[in-house]
Amino acid sequence: MRKQKTLFITVEGGEGSGKTTHSNLLKDYLAKSGFSVLLTREPGGTALAEALRKILLTPNSNLTPLSELLLYEAARAQHIQEIILPALKDGKAVVCDRFTDATLAYQGYGRGLSASLISKLNGAASYAIKPTLTFYLDIDPKLGLKKAKSLDKESYGKDGDRIERESRAFHQRVREGYLAQAKKEPKRIKIIKTDKNIAKTWNLIEKELEKCLKKF
DSSP, rough: OOOOOOEEEEEEEEETOOOHHHHHHHHHHHHHHHOOOOESSSSSHHHHHHOOOOOOOOOOOOOOOHHHHHHHHHHHHHHHIIIIIHHHHOOOEEEESSOOHIIIIIIIIOOOOOOOHHHHHHHHHTTTOOSEEEEEOOOOOOHHHHHHHHHHHOOOOOOOOOTTTTTTHHHHHHHHHHHHHHHHTTEEEEEEEOSSSHHHHHHHHHHHHHHHHOOO
């Protein structure tokens, strides 16, 4: 096993952007490169967080924006303490499907909640841990939503889960939120234009990843 610094990679994007596919490809690539890898997701990763995930995504959950935000942060706090921190302390590379950038994009830009409040809650729930590298998979919301709903991975029906059922305008604001964050932190957040051809998208990710791995 190779020696390494802390490597925490997050994969972000709107609905149907291919996060799950490319998170798995990242895990496989890092494993082949000699890393011990943990692949996880938000919300999720622990029993509590997975239970909160169901509440957050079930279409009939009647949540206010603030309640939604606090549930995401509760899931994250448990996830960090139970899964991510131990893995990083163990020397593992961690790949996480969504993290704090998603909260600012969805609950900040999407829901209109205070960016300052979200930043404070993100910092507390994540114990101030920041990703080494973040891939933002950029896709037009119209195309992404069509793809996401056709997959129906968690059986929420043809209209998708609670978030997928939000308006096109909501998802456009989420996209704008991600792009704004990438503009603010270009060294960490890499914008990857998604393509119908998975190999083309992965090639863009691989090039950025290789630059990062040269430091390890």
